[in-house]
Amino acid sequence: MSFSKKSAMIWNDLHRCIGHHGSFLISSHLSLDGDCVGSELAFAWYLISLGKKAAVFNHDPVPAKFGFLRNAGLIRTEKPPAGDFEAIVVLDCSNLRRLGWDTATAGYDALPSINIDHHRDNTLFGKVNIVDTHASATGELLYRFFTEERIAFPPEVAEALYAAIMTDTGGFRFPNTTSRILHICADLAEKGADPSKVYEKAYASHSATALLLQSRVWSTLKFYLDGKVCCMEMPMALLEELGAPYSDSEGLADCTILAADVEVGILTKHTATETHFSLRSKGSIDVGKIAQKIKGGGGHSSAAGCTIRQPHGEALEQMLAIIKQELR
Ligand SMILES: [Mn+2]
Missing domain, CATH: 3.90.1640.10 (inorganic pyrophosphatase (n-terminal core))
Known part of the structure; x- marks a missing residue:
């Protein structure tokens, strides 16, 4: 409007x-x-x-x-x-x-x-x-x-x-x-x-735990769908291991669209049974639309989120299938 x-x-x-x-x-x-x-x-x-x-x-x-x-x-x-x-x-x-x-x-x-x-x-x-x-x-x-x-x-x-x-x-x-x-x-x-x-x-006042968390999450970096999708993962247990508050994970999702050919970035935050997706786009793909395909999901065209009640592997597969359709 x-x-x-x-x-x-x-x-x-x-x-x-x-x-x-x-x-x-x-x-x-x-x-x-x-x-x-x-x-x-x-x-x-x-x-x-x-x-x-x-x-x-x-x-x-x-x-x-x-x-x-x-x-x-x-x-x-x-x-x-x-x-x-x-x-x-x-x-x-x-x-x-x-x-x-x-x-x-x-x-x-x-x-x-x-x-x-x-x-x-x-x-x-x-x-x-x-x-x-x-x-x-x-x-x-x-x-x-x-x-x-x-x-x-x-x-x-x-x-x-x-x-x-x-x-x-x-x-x-x-x-x-x-x-x-x-x-x-x-x-x-x-x-x-x-x-x-x-x-x-x-942007330049990170805590030590936030930077340690970043380094661990960065080490999970993977590319999918001809390099158009970049994914990083954050097991929720990592927060406890590092003694990091949840707020330390803020901004991490934005790091998933830093690669040249990436169109969609994914940061997953997962427990054993549930996977939350933070989705990012550089503008050509509407990730709000993608998130809305999952019940309860939503957001903006360049930043959105949703939760799939499945372990990380299965949930990511489902998400990649949805993104694959949008990339066509
Ligand atoms: Mn706002």
Whole structure:
């Protein structure tokens, strides 16, 4: 959906919904990324600047590398208390299930919800839905909201939005990196974001365990289908062996499309009975479509994921058969 012409109308819906309520719960998807954290901090700032009560709760913790963003320490990791909020703001999350906590039991699925996202499989579950699948990041949608509505924001919010967009474009390397994005990020830098600091925190602040994990996963590198598919594997037991948290595996999937002729990259994360696939594409193959062929799978055209309830060998065979059809 492209809503550039309709955006004034959509922003009115958003203003109206915010105006009707005094307290907001903000949340985002399981295994938080930079877009989740940056967008949450930016939106929390906005609500608080209006004199509203706003709190951010996520199922998973903020990855350590995003801890430098102002107020990241206020983001909480527990089930939000029931009945404390009048409305829920769901950012960068295609459905309520992906929040990871039971919204029905907590009573939150009955609350008015604001749904701001750019995932293709967004179910438009909100009372207000601001979903633009052409946006590079949820942070870009918030930038547009602030800019088009002439809402001036402080440097720390510029930096949060910059981090959101930078990470969702893979550090300005994915096909969603357009001149529009670069203009937006130039403006955010002008408004106080520090590009080299955000780069260093997001991409050059690995822990020792993360690098050890990388070296082991790299050693599993294999090519399939005439070198068009590259696969790396990460047995989940490896995390325990190295004492590495799950968050140490973030970014590994992007390494699967570094080879010249590769079109599809696969990182598998597997237990004895189940194999999760992180899929990556350089742009010619839509891996979101591939992931959707597996029940519960989905994502973007250049980055997607799904789980096959089978051991690694069988599951990989099944995935390669699907990819083979798409490569034709
Ligand atoms: Mn995103």
